[in-house]
């Protein structure tokens with residue numbers, strides 16, 4: 001693997017969020033070297049808000065990862081080559097509550113000052129939580145959005161300031 005560099009998001013190479021997040025997926029990881037969890041996500045984005053470079057993710061409260069996101073100040077987003085798609089599929093099928101995803105996938109966690117990400121990733125965004133809010137059905141302008149939800153499983157949106165942007169050099 002080539003060297004990983006910490007870069008300014010504005011000078012990042014070819015990052016198409018529709019493809020990277022929507023088609024190729026990402027791992028959302030939160031926790032510490034003592035305890036962390038990771039899950040696959042294909043909803044979310046990157047952009048600019050409050051004069052900050054940010055990412056935003058949408059996590060249902062029943063996910064084990066949700067507990068880590070609630071209790072930690074940081075999360076990471078890891079992006080991979082297509083060959084890791086089976087590993088990402090696994091991390092989106094099973095829960096860290098009852099399965100050791102690291103053992104199952106063979107991915108190698110990297111413990112940063114503030115977060116946990118994966119050695120195999122080709123791009124990693126380390127994000128500091130700055131805002132979170134549950135999706136509320138009262139705010140749906142397009143009522144058909146309700147079809148994405150059963151019971152009370154509305155996503156919580158987390159907005160994180162990108163404090164480190166690491167990519168292959």
Ligand SMILES: Cc1cc2nc3c(=O)[nH]c(=O)nc-3n(C[C@H](O)[C@H](O)[C@H](O)COP(=O)(O)O)c2cc1C
Pocket residue numbers: 025037038039040041042043044058059060062063064065066088089091092093094095096097
């Ligand atoms: C392709 C794919 C995309 C997913 N995207 C999301 C998402 O954006 N938000 C979410 O809450 N769950 C999403 N999931 C579901 C979680 O990844 C899945 O429920 C996972 O098992 C949760 O693991 P955990 O309980 O260890 O946190 C996705 C699953 C897959 C396979």
